[in-house]
Structure formats: structure tokens, C-alpha cells
Amino acid sequence: MAAKKKQPVTTDHSTEEKIKRAAKKLFTQKGYAATKTRDIAAEAGINIALLNYYFRSKEKLFDIIMLEHLQSFVQAMSVVMNDNDTTLEQKIEAFVANYIDLLIHQPDIPLFILSELRQHPKELVAKLDIRKFLLNSSLFKQLGEAMQSGKITPMHPLHFIMNIAGLVVFPFVGSPILMNVGSLKQKEFEALMMERKKLIPVWVKAMMKAK
Amino acid sequence: MAAKKKQPVTTDHSTEEKIKRAAKKLFTQKGYAATKTRDIAAEAGINIALLNYYFRSKEKLFDIIMLEHLQSFVQAMSVVMNDNDTTLEQKIEAFVANYIDLLIHQPDIPLFILSELRQHPKELVAKLDIRKFLLNSSLFKQLGEAMQSGKITPMHPLHFIMNIAGLVVFPFVGSPILMNVGSLKQKEFEALMMERKKLIPVWVKAMMKAK
DNA sequence: GTCTATATACGGATAGAC
DNA sequence: GTCTATCCGTATATAGAC
Secondary structure (H helix, E strand, O other), X not given: OOXXXXXXXXXXXXXXXXXXXXXXXXXXXXXXXXXXXXXXXXXXXXXXXXXXXXXXXXXXXXXXXXXXXXXXXXXXXXXXXXXXXXXXXXXXXXXXXXXXXXXHHOOOHHHHHHHHHHHOOOHHHHHHOHHHHHHOOXXXXXXXXXXXXXXXXXXXXXXHHHHHHHHXXXXXXXXXXXXXXXXXXXXXXXXXXXXXXHHHHHHHHHHHHOX | OOOOOOOOOOOOOOHHHHHHHHHHHHHHHHHHHHOOHHHHHHHHOOOHHHHHXXXXXXXXXXXXXXXXXXXXXXXXXXXXXXXXOOOHHHHHHHHHHHHHHHHHHOOOHHHHHHHHHHHOOOHHHHHHOHHHHHHOOHHHHHHHHHHHOOOOOOOOHHHHHHHHHHHHHHHHHOHHHHHHHOOOOHHHHXXXXXXXXXXXXXXXXXXXXOO
8 A cells, every 4th residue: 555656757667667658558549448458568568467467457457547647637727727826817728728738749538538437437536526626616716706797608617618628628539530521630730739729718708708 | 232221210120120229329338349249139139149140240230330320420410511591600500409409319429439430440431521521511611701701710610610519519528527527417417408509609609700 | 030059269367487 | 577378258250950
């Protein structure tokens, strides 16, 4: 149960880390069921026995990967949401920029989380307890005040969340189709996403005042 | 190669249809790799031998299901996009309403398509050729004109597609998390989606004029 | 058409040598 | 810690009886 004292992360060439990186890559791209322990071992340049030696089972290894992904996602928003020195608009800008940066580097995360979580409701999600986290946030309070004062059109706060998440995350989830539809190369797609860092906050502002 | 002459669809109790329905349900919910032919057989109330008798292999069966899903998706938009008697705004309204209705009844389709398609780029997608389909559409022409005339802010048309798709589809893809965050029951979630049928067109209009 | 029984392969995990 | 060899359950697919 002793917590592991681990280093700067980036340059850890230990076998354990090699396996974890290989697992993260494959699980994230192909999902739990489609990823074989043999593939992970091959990708990591070791064999299955060693995988089980370090992580005991495929499922335990998977849980670790999933948890890490969830944390990086929650972390990206927690920093922003509870900054008491920023306005609602500034929070939206920071939020959008943070996630787009994150997703440009790791575009497979959302689809991975969403599809795996659907089938294994895992207590993990309950434990992270995004709900209370959100309700108590500075962002949420500011949103309520803005609606009260009539600065933005009153609506169910979930609409607000769905809108931002949809505008930010969906393009990455649908990138294969979108790149096909637009005949885009990877770099062109990323350029569009960079544009969205500026555009989405403007759009969201307009939406919230609409009607 | 003879095309099958098939009936009204809804009430087909043939063994072949029973298997297909079972397969559709399971593949859509759990994906290709996590779905076992045994499960499909059990769900259909038959055995594996019969499944292979009708469809030859798991993969062939899967391809049929995937194709049907893709077609229902393309169809839902083709009707709307090429109606020469409607304005751009009317098309957006119809488009949003059609998809939300479709997704309320079959909420698992998008996640299924998006995650399975990522790994098996299947020529299917290329064949449906959504691209040309879109570029030649009446909707696309109207969009171009509106930007030319300055009625809406010029932007890459893909932004427009991503925005609508994100606003409409994402809530369904993320529904498990969203329902948790908002402590919603299924019916409450659906009620929000019905609200969005009215709201999204208003929002989109505001977005397109922003900045 | 539909079933039971079975062939064959694959995947997760462990034993035990080094 | 790391490997090879292997066990054993599971999964797809087929053979062949009815």
C-alpha cells in the first residue's frame, strides 16, 4: 500500500514504465477488449509473464491506465474552475484552451473514456465525484449569478456544459470522419483546432445571450 | 448477389432477422471485440451454428450491422440537405430535429460508429462518400452564399459542421457522465434533449453572426 | 433449417529455470 | 527481474445427425 515515489515521468526507462506506456497506447487506441496482453508485451519489448509479474492481470493494468486518463482530464478543469481571480469569460477561454491543447496531443482519450466507461460504470467515476466538484466551483457560482442578473439567458446549467464540451471535444471524437469529409491532413486538422481556441469562446458568449 | 426483397422491417420474425436484431443490439452496445457470437446466439434464442449458417462469420455479420447504421445516419441528413424549397435556417432546424429524434431512440449509435470506425477504416466510409454528397448539397451552396453576402461570418465550413454535430451528438455520446453530473434520470435527460431541438438552431444562428 | 458435438485457435495467466 | 514452456478456459467456426 506504500505510495510509489516516482520521478519527472518523461524519462523513466524502467520496465514497469515501458509496460505502462505500451498499455496506455494500445488500450487508448483500441479499447480493453480489442487489446491483447500479447500486443502490449510486444509493444513494450518484453513478454507476457513480465506483464503479469508487474501488474498481476490485464484488468488491473487497465484500471491504472483509466484512472490516469480520468485524472488528467479532471485536473485540466479543476485548475481553471476554481480560480477566484478570473471572470466567467476568462474561465471559458482558459478551459477551452486547456482542453484543446490536451486533446491535440492525446486525441484518443475522449473516445476511450466514453466508450469504456459506458460498459464498465466503474466506481472510479463515482469516486472522482465530478458532480460536487462542479457544483462547488467558482465557475458554477458565476454562471448562476450571470443568469440571475439577466446578463445571460437562463437555462439548465447542463446545457452550458454540453455546449462547451460538444464544441471542444466532439471534433476530436469525430476526427476520422471530419478529416475525410474535409479532405484534411492531420496538420490541417490541428490548425483548425487551434483556430477554435479563439472561436469557441466567442461563439459561447453569443450563444448565452441568444434569444 | 440477388437483392433481397424484404418486408416492412418491424415485424419480421424470421430467424435471420432475429439474429440480426440480436447482433445489432449487442454490437452497438459493446462493440465488435467485446461481443461474443455466443452472446448473440443466446440473445436471439438460437445457437452459434445457426448464426454461421446464415451469416458465414462474425465479421460479415458485423459489416452488415455497421452498414445499416451508417445508412440510417446518412439518410437522416440527405433528406434535409437537398430540399430546394427550404432556407438555410429551416434546414438547420430540420437537421437538428431529425437527429435528436433518431438519437433519443438509438442513443448508442454514434459512439458505436465513431469507435469502431477509428480502428477499421473500412472502405464502407469511402463508398458512402459523404464528402461529395455534402459539397453538392443545396445546404452547402446556401452556406457559401450566406458567407459571401456577409449575412454570416466567414469561416471554414467544417467549423459549421463540427459545431452542429457537436451540439447535437455529443450529449448522447457523453450521456452517462452528463447524467451523473446532473443527477438526471433517463426521462429527464431526454427532456433536456427535446429542449435542445428548439435551442440549438437559435444558438447556431447566434454563433454564425458572432464577432 | 436447426441442433449437438467437436475441431482448432487464441488469449490470459502461471510454473519454474536462469 | 526476465525468460521459455505450458496450462486451461474461451471463442469462432464446422461436421454431421436429425
